[in-house]
Amino acid sequence: MTSTAPHQSILDKPFVLDLFAGPGGLDVAGRALGIPSLGIEWDRSACLTRYAAGLDTLHADVSAVRRDAFESLPPEINVLAGGPPCQTYSVAGKGAGRKALNEVKDYIKRLMAEEKIDKDLENLSDPRTAMVLEPLRYAIQATRSPNRENRPYDVIVLEQVPAVEALWEHYAEVLEETGLPDGTKYKVVVDVLDTETYGVPQTRSRAVLIARREGLGEPSLPGPTHRAYDPKEWNRRQERDTASAHQPTLYDEAVSESEKQKNVDDDLQPWRSMGEVLAPHGRRTPFLVRSNYGSSGVPGRRGVRTDRQPATTVTGRISRFVVFEHLDENIVYEGPRFSMNEAGLLQSFPPDYPWSGTARAQQVGNAVPPLFGAHLLSAALGLPAPDPDVMKESWQPATEEKRAKLRSHGCGDAYECTARCPRPEDQIPVRSTMK
Structure with missing residues (x-):
């Protein structure tokens, strides 16, 4: 379902929390739309790119922030976005992929029933399986946050490789029918979209999920602006x-x-x-x-x-x-x-x-194409489609003073990583190039 309704923003002041933020694709999209964002990223080099670009960043593990620092996140955040690493079942049509997908579905069911799953997740052979649960766990945590007055996120936007569509469909079923443990439910759309149909000079297909909290209208996918490449x-x-x-x-x-x-x-x-x-x-x-x-x-x-x-x-x-x-x-x-x-x-x-x-090549390849991200955010928030030329202007890098301030916030020191930053040896297995 693509958007045909008149454009009217569903939120007065959108603010995006970008999980697994990479070098800044979705944040660059947000800036082009005038939407502030905070990215959480554990790769040191990707964070250096983000600091240089002037993007607000936490150099941290997404799961660690949820466990230990959720209350320090800006309470005005109302849009949750991200593309969790999903390599463990990206071969969804094969036996191993189906088994991993069924395993994730079982954990989601247990999360909705408010069961404790952390000990079981610690014993997983591949820790990335736990990462695909993080967007849902953040959505649940928001409803239990005194700093947020227990307010759920208004909008959720997720994207990954096409084989992840089956997981997004299950996310949609849970968000629409079961709802979060506090009773919050969402209206959801899921599909696989081709980035060249949104002006990106590249053939790249992405499985996307857009969800709006009930009462904020029916969500829709962004309508294509360019022809598909055949x-x-x-x-x-x-x-x-x-x-x-x-x-x-x-x-x-x-x-x-x-x-x-x-x-x-x-x-x-x-x-x-x-x-x-x-x-x-x-x-x-x-x-x-x-x-x-x-x-x-x-x-x-x-x-x-x-x-x-x-x-x-x-x-x-x-x-x-x-x-x-x-x-x-x-x-x-x-x-x-x-x-x-x-x-x-x-x-x-x-x-x-x-x-x-x-x-740097890995950073580029793993990033969300910003123009595509701008279309996703615009559709999710009820904004008009972005101008195809919105990304053509030269980027103004952060000043040294600004970079030091961002790094002080993101790493705890203006010039180097600190003990609170993820250790390189913990960043295994390496991110997939499939993004």
């Missing part, structure tokens, strides 16, 4: 062009690409290509990109796309994508690989976003 149609078109008398080069003007797409649906804009996004920032066109996404390391299965197409899913392997240039004269050579700012642009981050710390 690889089969693209291949058929290339075959027709090759068979015609005119032999096109691999790069056509963006206007020609728009002409090819516009007649399919006059209400939707053309999907955005890599060349359209990267050329204004110095990337030479034409180019080809060979990625190993979905190849399992087998060279013959690697995907190849031209700059006239959207990128394949940007993962932590984005720095390994090989870029070939100088194609228009039948001379092909390997050009420079994508910089982190270019990889960020393919995720719809603003130009010059201040990526910091180590494992």
